[in-house]
Amino acid sequence: xxxxxxxxxxxxxxxxxxxxxxxxxxxxxxxxxxxxxxxxxxxxxxxxxxxxxxxxxxxxxxxxxxxxxxxxxxxxxxxxxxxxxxxxxxxxxxxxxxxxxxxxxxxxxxxxxxxxxxxxxxxxxxxxxxxxxxxxxxxxxxxxxxxxxxxxxxxxxxxxxxxxxxxxxxxxxxxxxxxxxxxxxxxxxxxxxxxxxxxxxxxxxxxxxxxxxxxxxxxxxxxxxxxxxxxxxxxxxxxxxxxxxxxxxxxxxxxxxxxxxxxxxxxxxxxxxxxxxxxxxxxxxxxxxxxxxxxxxxxxxxxxxxxxxxxxxxxxxxxxxxxxxxxxxxxxxxxxxxxxxxxxxxxxxxxxxxxxxxxxxxxxxxxxxxxxxxxxxxxxxxxxxxxxxxxxxxxxxxxxxxxxxxxxxxxxxxxxxxxxxxxxxxxxxxxxxxxxxxxxxxxxxxxxxxxxxxxxxxxxxxxxxxxxxxxxxxxxxxxxxxxxxxxxxxxxxxxxxxxxxxxxxxxxxxxxxxxxxxxxxxxxxxxxxxxxxxxxxxxxxxxxxxxxxxxxxxxxxxxxxxxxxxxxxxxxxxxxxxxxxxxxxxxxxxxxxxxxxxxxxxxxxxxxxx
Amino acid sequence: xxxxxxxxxxxxxxxxxxxxxxxxxxxxxxxxxxxxxxxxxxxxxxxxxxxxxxxxxxxxxxxxxxxxxxxxxxxxxxxxxxxxxxxxxxxxxxxxxxxxx
Numbered sequence: 224x225x226x227x228x229x230x231x232x233x234x235x236x237x238x239x240x241x242x243x244x245x246x247x248x249x250x251x252x253x254x255x256x257x258x259x260x261x262x263x264x265x266x267x268x269x270x271x272x273x274x275x276x277x278x279x280x281x282x283x284x285x286x287x288x289x290x291x292x293x294x295x296x297x298x299x300x301x302x303x304x305x306x307x308x309x310x311x312x313x314x315x316x317x318x319x320x321x322x323x324x325x326x327x328x329x330x331x332x333x334x335x336x337x338x339x340x341x342x343x344x345x346x347x348x349x350x351x352x353x354x355x356x357x358x359x360x361x362x363x364x365x366x367x368x369x370x371x372x373x374x375x376x377x378x379x380x381x382x383x384x385x386x387x388x389x390x391x392x393x394x395x396x397x398x399x400x401x402x403x404x405x406x407x408x409x410x411x412x413x414x415x416x417x418x419x420x421x422x423x424x425x426x427x428x429x430x431x432x433x434x435x436x437x438x439x440x441x442x443x444x445x446x447x448x449x450x451x452x453x454x455x456x457x458x459x460x461x462x463x464x465x466x467x468x469x470x471x472x473x474x475x476x477x478x479x480x481x482x483x484x485x486x487x488x489x490x491x492x493x494x495x496x497x498x499x500x501x502x503x504x505x506x507x508x509x510x511x512x513x514x515x516x517x518x519x520x521x522x523x524x525x526x527x528x529x530x531x532x533x534x535x536x537x538x539x540x541x542x543x544x545x546x547x548x549x550x551x552x553x554x555x556x557x558x559x560x561x562x563x564x565x566x567x568x569x570x571x572x573x574x575x576x577x578x579x580x581x582x583x584x585x586x587x588x589x590x591x592x593x594x595x596x597x598x599x600x601x602x603x604x605x606x607x608x609x610x611x612x613x614x615x616x617x618x619x620x621x622x623x624x625x626x627x628x629x630x631x632x633x634x635x636x637x638x639x640x641x642x643x644x645x646x647x648x649x650x651x652x653x654x655x656x657x658x659x660x661x662x663x664x665x666x667x668x669x670x671x672x673x674x675x676x677x678x679x680x681x682x683x684x685x686x687x688x689x690x691x692x693x694x695x696x697x698x699x700x701x702x703x704x705x706x707x708x709x710x711x712x713x714x715x716x717x718x719x720x721x722x723x724x725x726x727x728x729x730x731x732x733x734x735x736x737x738x739x740x741x742x743x744x745x746x747x748x749x750x751x752x753x754x755x756x757x758x759x760x761x762x763x764x765x766x767x768x769x770x771x772x773x774x775x776x777x778x779x780x781x782x783x784x785x786x787x788x789x790x791x792x793x794x795x796x797x798x799x800x801x802x803x804x805x806x807x808x809x810x811x812x813x814x815x816x817x818x819x820x821x822x823x824x825x826x827x828x829x830x831x832x833x
Numbered sequence: 834x835x836x837x838x839x840x841x842x843x844x845x846x847x848x849x850x851x852x853x854x855x856x857x858x859x860x861x862x863x864x865x866x867x868x869x870x871x872x873x874x875x876x877x878x879x880x881x882x883x884x885x886x887x888x889x890x891x892x893x894x895x896x897x898x899x900x901x902x903x904x905x906x907x908x909x910x911x912x913x914x915x916x917x918x919x920x921x922x923x924x925x926x927x928x929x930x931x932x933x934x
Contacts, residue, residue: 307901315909318869322862323918442893484888485880485897515881520879530873553917560913563908571902711859805851812854814924817845817931 241617279558284416289371299574302489303482316533369679397672422622429760490518528778532695537701701728719793727785
C-alpha cells in the first residue's frame with residue numbers, strides 16, 4: 224500500500240511540521256488538563272477564579288472558528304466589499320450580548336440556555352425543547368469547521384481527497400473528546416487564541432512588507448475612469464513601493480467595480496441569476512429596477528442574522544460565568560471585544576492580496592477554491608525569500624488547525640453533554656448509574672462526531688463563511704428572541720417562548736436547508752449528482768429572486784416572526800406566567816451586591832420542598 | 834408555608850423598585866444600542882443613496898471600505914467602554930440609594 228507515500232511526496236516539510244506541532248500540543252494540553260479537572264463542576268468552580276486576561280483570551284479562542292480564520296478571507300476574495308459585513312458583525316454581535324443579555328444571565332446563574340429555559344419558566348419540558356435545539360444549531364455550526372479541516376488537509380497533502388481530511392480530523396478530535404480530553408478547558412482555548420492571532424498577523428505583516436500594504440492593495444482595484452491609487456496619490460515616502468503588482472484576473476473573478484463597491488456579487492447573485500434567465504432585451508431594465516433594492520434587503524437581513532445570532536450562540540454564553548464577579552465579567556467582555564476586533568481586521572487583508580496576486584484560486588472549486596487563500600498566499604514570497612514562505616504558510620496552517628479544532632471540540636463537548644446528560648440521563652434513563660452515564664457520554668461523542676463528519680463530507684461546494692452565517696441565522700431566530708424577551712419582558716410564558724423559538728428557528732432552518740440543497744444541485748462534482756433532484760429549485764428561484772434572498776438570509780423575517788409569536792402566544796396564555804416572576808426579574812436585574820440570588824434559591828427550595 | 838427569609842426588605846421587593854431598576858438599565862442599554870445601530874444600519878443606506886460619496890478614495894480604500902473594514906472596530910470598543918463604565922456606576926448608585934432609604 225504505497226498510497227500514503229504518494230501523498231507525502233508533495234508535502235512541504237515546514238508546513239507539515241508546524242501543523243503537526245499545533246495538533247500535538249493541543250491534544251497534549253487537552254489530555255493534561257483533563258486529568259486535573261475531571262467533572263463539570265470542577266470546571267465551573269475552578270473557572271470562577273480565572274483571571275480577566277486568561278478568560279478573555281479563552282472566550283476569543285473559542286469564538287474564532289474556521290470561518291473567522293479561513294472563511295472571511297476566502298469570501299472577501301470572492302465577493303469583495305459585501306463580505307466585510309461578516310467580520311464586522313461577528314465582532315459587533317458581541318456588543319448586543321453585552322448590552323442586553325450577558326449581565327442579567329450572569330446574575331441569574333444559568334450556565335447554559337437549557338438551564339436558563341428551565342429556571343426562567345420553571346419548566347423541565349422547555350428544557351428538553353431547548354436541548355434539542357442546541358443539537359440542531361450545533362450541527363449547522365460543525366459543517367463549516369469540517370470543511371475547514373478538509374480544505375487544510377487537502378492543502379498540506381496535495382492529492383489527498385477532501386473527504387479523507389474531514390474524516391481524519393473528525394476522528395482525531397472525536398476520539399480526543401471521547402477519551403475525556405479537551406473539556407473546553409480555559410487554558411487550551413486561551414492559548415489557541417494567541418496561536419490564531421500570531422498565525423494571522425505575522426504572515427500578514429510580512430506579506431504586506433513585501434507586496435504592498437492593505438490600502439495600496441485595495442487601491443489597486445479601480446473602477447473605470449479612476450486612476451490606480453498609488454499612481455495618483457504619488458506616495459512621496461517610498462516611490463519604489465507605490466506600484467502594486469497585479470496578476471490578470473481570470474474569467475470567473477468579479478470585475479473591480481463590482482468587487483470593491485457595496486451591493487456586489489454576494490448580495491446581487493439572486494437578481495443576476497434571475498436576469499440571466501430573462502430574454503436579453505429585458506435584462507438591463509430588470510437589473511436597473513431590482514438589483515440594488517434587493518441587495519439592500521440582503522444586506523440588512525445578513526446584518527440582523529449575524530448580530531442577533533452572535534447574541535444567541537450557545538457555546539459562547541457559558542464562558543460568561545467563569546468570572547469571579549459581575550465587574551470582572553464586564554471587564555472580560557470589554558477585552559473580548561478588543562481581542563476579537565483586533566483579529567478581525569486581518570483576514571480581509573488576505574482576501575484583498577489574494578485577489579491581486581493569486582487570481583487562479585477563482586477558478587478552483589471546493590477545497591481548491593478561495594477558501595484556502597489564507598493557507599496558500601504566504602508561499603508567494605517563496606520565490607524571493609525561499610524557505611520563509613513555507614514557514615509562514617506552515618504558521619497559517621497551524622492557525623487553521625487551532626481554529627477548527629478549538630471550535631469543533633468546544634461544540635462537540637457541548638452537544639455531547641446535551642445528548643448524554645439531558646437526553647439520556649434525564650429523558651431516556653433517569654435512573655442510570657454514573658458508569659452508564661460515562662459510557663453514554665463516550666458513545667454520544669462518537670455518534671455526534673460521526674454525524675458531523677458525514678455532514679462535513681457533503682458540504683465541499685459551499686463556502687465556509689456562508690455556512691456559518693446560516694448557523695447564526697438559525698440562532699438569531701430562536702435563541703436570541705428567547706433570551707432577549709425572557710430577560711426584559713415579564714409577561715413571557717413558557718408556551719409563548721417555546722412557540723416563538725421553535726417556529727422562528729425551524730423556519731430559518733428550513734430556509735437555509737432549501738438554499739443549500741439548491742446550491743449543491745448545481746455542483747459539478749459528485750455532490751451535484753446526489754442532489755440533482757433539487758435542481759428545479761434553482762429554476763423557481765430564477766423566477767422569484769426576492770424569495771431566494773429571503774430563503775438564503777431568513778433573519779429579516781424570521782426574527783420578527785419569532786418575537787411576534789412570543790408576544791401573541793404569551794398574551795393568550797397570560798395566566799401561566801410563573802407566580803414568582805417579580806422575584807425572578809429582581810434576580811435578573813438587581814445588582815449582585817444586594818444578594819438577592821441567595822434569597823431566591825432559598826425561597827425556591829422551600830417552595831419546591833413544600 | 835412560612836417564608837424562609839422573613840426579613841424581606843420592603844423597598845427591594847416593591848413593584849416601583851423593580852420597575853425603576855429595569856427602566857434605568859434598559860434605558861442605558863437602548864441608548865448604547867441606538868448609537869451602534871444608527872451607524873450599523875445607516876452605512877448600507879449611505880451606500881445606497883450616496884454611492885459616489887462612499888466610493889471616494891481615502892489612501893487607497895474607498896470611504897465605505899475604510900469605515901466598515903477598519904474604523905468600525907474602534908467605534909464598537911468605545912461604545913462598550915462607555916456602557917461598562919456607566920452600567921457599573923448605575924449599579925453602584927442603585928445599591929447606595931437602597932442603603933440610604
